[in-house]
Amino acid sequence: MLEQFKVQPKDQVIVSENNLRETVEAIFSKMGLSKNDIELAADVLVKADMRGVETHGVSNMLRSYVTGYGDGSINPTPNWKITRETPSTANIDGDQGIGIVMAARAMDIAIEKAEKVGMGVVTIHNSRHLGMASYHALRATEKDMIGMCMTSCPPSVLPTWGSEPLLGTNPIAVAAPGLKEGPFVFDAAMSAVAGNKLGLARRNETQLLGGWVADSQGNPIMDEVDPPPPGYDLSDREGGASSYLLPVGGTRELGSHKGYGFMCVVDILGGIMSGGGYGINPGRPNFGHYVAAYNIEAFMDTGEFKETLDEFLTMLKTSKPAPGHDRVMYPGLPEVEEHKLRSEEGIPLHYEVVEWFQDICAELSIPMNWKK
């Protein structure tokens, strides 16, 4: 993890996985979710924190979900339904249900289809934020399949050479099962940094690096710069913004057209093809999602696949590092290590996050017995 996003020791409060899970479940229960959905929703958030993915754990997301349930923009008991279906595909109307639950349910449908006909692809429109995209991709690995998940988000990122934030950060996640290594997990926003990370950098009192944001005219800023102030609207198109997100690559010369292209792909597969439209569509408050499950056995022997994946991942992690680096990591390895560490030592939350929990638990009359 880059320094910008680590909770500094002076600001840390340590909480156990069980304590955090219990409290998060109690909050979702107060929001009116069904019993099945409560456990799943809490699992998505707590797993993100356990894996060290602060951007998508309780600190960033839970408060926005609570706000969404409060103002009616998220439906706690969605009557979601399949609007179109074939043996290997489905499209779901999420009835404004939260994506962290909807995408997991959709992945279960994709897995079932992949078991029967080799592949399953399910899109979802009229849903909300889906949390850590790799959570849903990982669900397929538990069934010895390869999982993929994308989500078409509200606009906050400039196209290459553009000055208006027309694209979402639009993360893509892919997970594949190994034997002793892995799972392989790739999960990344197609912007240079995830939008959530600007807030994390601010809370940690650090600067944004060059190539992450552009100024209000659309010029990429290639030096370090202060994060935008709290409450700042990254999607403000009127030029009143002090900074916009850049696609991964930063500038055309460094390859920002590749990040830009992937953002479009996610808007097309998860947004337009789900029938929900793209990020900046007038009147579109929703996120469009895309999940896919690949039945490895449809292509080759699953055991052989997992052995070869182990070999591939081992080759990467044992390769010689460049000067100044201790080792090479494969995608997913830092998160597995962080999960192990946090299982033993607990989750370090920023004290501001703990204060938020104290406030919301008091407001909702939830007992909060966090032990260090």
Added chain:
Amino acid sequence: MLEQFKVQPKDQVIVSENNLRETVEAIFSKMGLSKNDIELAADVLVKADMRGVETHGVSNMLRSYVTGYGDGSINPTPNWKITRETPSTANIDGDQGIGIVMAARAMDIAIEKAEKVGMGVVTIHNSRHLGMASYHALRATEKDMIGMCMTSCPPSVLPTWGSEPLLGTNPIAVAAPGLKEGPFVFDAAMSAVAGNKLGLARRNETQLLGGWVADSQGNPIMDEVDPPPPGYDLSDREGGASSYLLPVGGTRELGSHKGYGFMCVVDILGGIMSGGGYGINPGRPNFGHYVAAYNIEAFMDTGEFKETLDEFLTMLKTSKPAPGHDRVMYPGLPEVEEHKLRSEEGIPLHYEVVEWFQDICAELSIPMNWKK
């Protein structure tokens, strides 16, 4: 197109599409390909040149294909067969057949499956170079489907923080059909630049930009630098190389872990899952391919999809550019414009490429009547 890759006017020889196509077909005929395969193979190369994708047109690829047919590493008459199949998937043993033909045939199978069950995914092992990946993705758009194509290439790129070239440039292409706009076409190597482009920059006597390559120790070079000399082996792991390719992003801080992650994804889906193994697998001379076709009608009304895609692409191209830029382009737009221009004015080839054609045509007793 960046200046690095444009053929300079002083070096240009203009050739018509028809003249070029005729000569390329004659060369493939001399290589022993079947009549059906000849037309297809020539079409893949000439379309790349017509779209302005020099890296994958005749100048870079045809001579390497001719070498491959000559030394027996490419089989001109492959007896390819499906090794495993389900209603929505297939895996193909390409019998050392060239990828430019094999991937197109595989896409036709994927399209047929998508027509029947919604999705088609086909992998290919034991094949060779597939040319411009978007050619195969575009094949699906002709049937009103979304197409995807990836290829797991021999190693030439460093992992983030690594010093050994363990990953291929591993391009990903996605194409989607519009009505009046498009097609949308994203097609990019997951390295900062495609490997072929180093040779193009050398031929055009320009420099490589910062963030594209690392030095022989694995340190990213962030200033401009001369391209490596001719005959240079990007996959030399013994540290004797003066430069290696970097993942898109260049450095970890600028997001190179995203390019690195995508390279792994392509090695997993196109390489390992095809049974052909990953790039650096001992004794693996082949490329592994992955193609997918999405039947839009399986998710929503195809007409509505195409209308919305037009709206999305129009929004992007009419948005306000950043200072110093004339306009914002969507992925695929420059290539459509270049195709139109070259249909009218012909294809500008570097004189060295024309000299190569003269030599090979003399050697193979092919008449070459190129008119300006």
